[in-house]
Amino acid sequence: MRPEIQEYNYDWMMGSTLKAAAALPTGTKKETELTYRYIPYYKNVAQSFYSAGAPGVQTLELLAKYYENILTAHAQGKKICATTFCNSPVILYAMDIVPVTFEILTAIGAMVWKRGMFDYMDFCCETGMPETSCSSQRGAQGAVLSGLSENIDFVICDTPGVCDTNANAFAYLSEYLDKPFFQLNYPSCIGDDRSQKYHVDDYKEMIKFAERHSGNKLDYDRLAEVLEEVNKQDAMIADLEDMLMLKPTPVPPIYNLALYAGRFCFSGHPQYTKLLESMVKTAKGYADAGISGLKSKEEKLRVFMCYIDHYTVNVNFYNYMEERGIANVGSILSRNFRDNNLYVKDMPGSSYSVDMSSPEAMLDTIAQMNARLPMVRSIRGPYDKKGMWLEESLACAKMYNADCMIYNGTPGCRNTWGMVKPFARDIEKHGYPCHIMNDDAFDDRVESWDATRERLDEFFKVRGLL
Amino acid sequence: MKVFNDAATRVQCDSITRWKKEGKPVVGYTCSYTPAEIFYAADILPVRLRGIETDGMEVGDTYFGPFICSFPKCILQLAGKGKFSFLDGAIITPGCDGMRRLDECWRKAGEDFDGIVPDYFYYFDVPHKSENHGMAWYIEEVKELIKSVEKHFNVSITNEKLTAAIKAFNKGRRLLNEIENLRSKDEIVVSGTDVFAATIAGTVMPRDEYTKELKKWVTALKKRKTSLSKNKHRVMLVGSISDEIDLFELIEDTNKAIIAGENLCFGIRYEGNEIKEDGDPIEALADHYLGTSVCPRMYGKYKERLAMLKERIERSQAAGVIMQNIRFCDLHGAENALFERDLEAIGIPCLRVEREYGPHIDAGRMKLRINAFLERIDAKNDHKLSEAVAVSA
Amino acid sequence: MNIVAGCDVGSLTSKAVIMKNGKIIGSHIIKSKPRPKDSADAALDGALAAAGVSKEDIKYCIGTGYGREKIEFVNEVVSEIKCHGKGARWMLPTAETVIDIGGQDCKVMKIDKSGNVGRFSANDKCASGTGRFLEVMANVLNIGIDELGKLSAKAKEPITLASTCTVWAQADVIKYINSGVSIEDIGAGINAAMSGRVAILVNSVKPEGDIFMTGGVAKNIGVVETLEKLIGRRIKRARKADPQIAGAIGAALLSAEKVNGNGRKVK
Amino acid sequence: MIVAGCDIGSLTAKAVIMENGNVLSDAIMRAKTRPAESANEVMQMALDKAKLTMDDIGYVVGTGYGREQIPFVDQVESEISCHAKGAFKTMPSVRMVIDIGGQDAKATRMDDNGNVARYIYNDKCAAGTGRFLEVMAEALEVPLEELGSLAAKSTEKLSISNQCVIFAETEVVSLVNEGKEIADILNALHHSLAKRVASLARSIEVKTNVVMTGGVAKNSGVFNALSEALGIELKALNGVDPQIMGALGAALYAQEKKELNK
Structure with missing residues (x-):
């Protein structure tokens, strides 16, 4: 790792960058120009957030707040838990534990810095992690491994059974730093009684682990409060997802990013509620006026991202969609599979409901909610089985009236790369042109953005979509 | 040894052909989580699926994406080429993400190539933890598997038959352990290549035939006097899945090393442990196949695995450890790095290499690394020697 | 007269060194030929001519490098990792970590006082991060490899290269040339991509003491300086000999050790 | 109305001049570092052959790797579309085009109207491209044009397995060192390339009526090996040079455009 990188605390550097960025729109024109x-x-990146209106700035504030929590955790006597984006932070907030979600932090770094998270990613390889493992962990993980971030206290990972590379990264981290490790493990099916029970049993073990290592008991009153907040948030998420169905959709492409980034960072936290309120308000405004959420106000194409959509290197992908008039009708990451969402109707057993009638019911709720986080839910089993990747993608494409689907990921995603070719074939058979991106969403050293963009343009042109 | 070599180097070895001639079914399985005893109990031949004898990857690459380990791709390649036509059934397990996708890829390939998917095609869902509910889940899976085999093959698999199967398998496991004892002696009389071939043979040969042959071989080994380890470094081979005899040969062909032990999932790591013969046989099987699993897919168990590796190193008196991982095998890649860190810290030289599985493993580049590693051990020993001389002087 | 030789047949270049009483009396570098045997013969002949001695004068010769098994005149072969360690320590007696970038390999090793190799790490993955990567890129830019190294200093805004595959990176470079990016910025990007991959390897062995670089790429100032920035340490230079022949020197030194025991003549 | 198609690839540049759907002339040359130079030169070659000047050309469509840099184009189209169009026009029964270019290999499936239904590129590494063969030809010191005829003399079956072009080169050199025959090595190379390309085509489902375009299609060794790997007979393109297929498709696009604008 370059020596100059080692001069700065990573969390502090990121937090202050985002805080300053969030404050910039309130400055004078002169101040802004000077900055x-x-x-x-960073100018283009900052502007893509500012141009998304209040929700854009609020996203920056939310992310800044996330770093602030990490930076102040130990001073406030709180424990820090390293965890994956597939694990809902709800339970941690209910237990007063501060989460550090690697994938989100890596994505932010890729957006904010010109060299992205390269130095941190490479540092992981310097310690011995294979370079073929997923870049989405390797970024923030590098900061932790190198001791440039706040010390973490323990690790909770919920990708075993879902994603090897992810689970492996966390297992490696815990061993490298000698920190306690817990894995939530998922069977290859969902919706049946047996797997439902497994989710709950496993989740209870996790709570015990978190209690042991944080010294905090799970407070059910606090859990009820947090779930109440989740309830509110889920309703707004459902609103946003309903609005995605409108043609043109009033939801700007980058809202999808804000939607799940917020959820992975602050589910059950008022900060996220505020962001959602403002996103719903803005989108409703566009909807009432019957206009597209795109800056150009002209929706030329509707794309459903059948895997992740966060190509975050300098926010290039979102800007590209804006330029070309492409509406992003979501990715599997934006779905939360709450029972009040329309898309769950055709997929029985796939959703969760919120029941706060008793502590036991709350635990069930949260375990089932967790089992339905994006990757955890839909890529844990064979893609063509009930409730899995294919069914979900087709249901969404149909519901949101998508013109085509795009697969985007990282070379580290062994799980989807193992099946994406037959998957794409099946998608095509259902009438949706499907493009497989060969890039790395967080590291443009794998494929340059120029090459990625060219391939996208070619796809839209050759398949007669744009 | 001839029968072992045949079994270890050919996908459809003579033993399998003979078994098929008797009109009895064969079921293939992947990874080390499928209790082979279940099939033995039903007079079905369990064969662990391998990727040897491939000469291209055109079928494998058609369905698997570009960033996938070559082991499952090789299996698919063989399937697509009809090399597994002797299978009446196949069991796919989510050993790792690459292996679990063999399920979809094989089934989808079956839409393009007629008759390559066995009639009986089963997804056996193995959890990543062996505690409490993880173990309970696995036991239920085993019971489901038994039911399904009974139904499809019209057989009955009773507890008595399972216990008998466990006992039959244990005979071979005990014999393998005797070989391990032989290898732990100061002078080794058998090459690592031969031991590995004999171990692999156990994963494909009919068990009774195997036990008989193994017994003969062990008896013969015990009479051997000629040391093969003189003036050679004793090394261990660990890491990613490997059933390639040529990898062992490559190391021993340097004439400077003998493989005194391994810790591979096709090798002694699984085949050498005995299973409890009393009590509930399904629980005993579960304890062995899931409970003692030392694959890095069982996250959070690194310390146990390190302890076991150290024990094996000590037992085999290895002077160095060669750690390999197949490209895109993040699990072993990362674990090898930790092993290297922790073993080097206590003075055990380690060599970490990444490689491809399949035909023509990159022999030249691999050889260079191995030679340099052996030279490193030379230098270490010279150093020790000169220190010893200095002390005595 | 203790005259010994070392011959290093690499995938890109082949080198031979003749030593007498611990001093180099002749050396020669050639571009490798399709057959390693021919390369070895040509390199040795050149070195013999430079030293003004004949093949018969050589007491012992060790072969190394990728084509070592094919050299006919050697008494013994040794891995290039060992030879580079030995050669490096001779060139820089304080060296403790050696980086050797060869034509299709990059190795980083730690060495002890005698130049014996301890822990080492080598790239196994891809040809990017090797000498061949630079060669391909220099060809695309239509400049010499030496020139490529000098471009970094003049760059204003180095490009980021898709660096995982040499051939794909080549496509990127062509694209940048066409879109009018300055050759300095492209060159610096190439050197940076190369250094980035090497840096991971260097840091992974946790370098100690003085770092020394051998192999032809050691002469590429752009790569060396970028690498220094990335690892945050200086890479020591030594003028005693060309770093490209360090492997052959190491082989010759090992030959000398043999001769001190019981000298034998070259076949 | 006279139109032209210009295909600037990474290894070669091609041009086709067309009048009312009939090819007047074509030209192929080795590409220069700068696509603009290649374009000017190859276009001039085609013009000279047809005894025309640039002023006679009403519309030019560019394609290929360097298409954005062609100074005189009116429109650009992707190689995928151009190869499909060229092949479909040459042989209307064609349903799949396999094009092995300098930097990549592509398989394109068309519907009954010749429209692109699906296409796929080679995965990350450059093995399975024209560059692969070029590097090997260099290593073996065999002229590119002679690869096919030489390989036909092969008697021993060898295999080349390395995924990386650069490392595969080493593998080839070691086979030479082992004293293997050049013909056998070439044959192995062709099969290795063909297998890689076959997996591409198969992953978007191969039916029948498959043709091969691009310069590599002229290499009978690869052509036959690909037929074998796909398990179907590849069709020859009615005597039209497969290497100009991209430029031909581009010229056809130009023709269409002109007809529309009439």
């Missing part, structure tokens, strides 16, 4: 001069590379 832009000093951040030539």
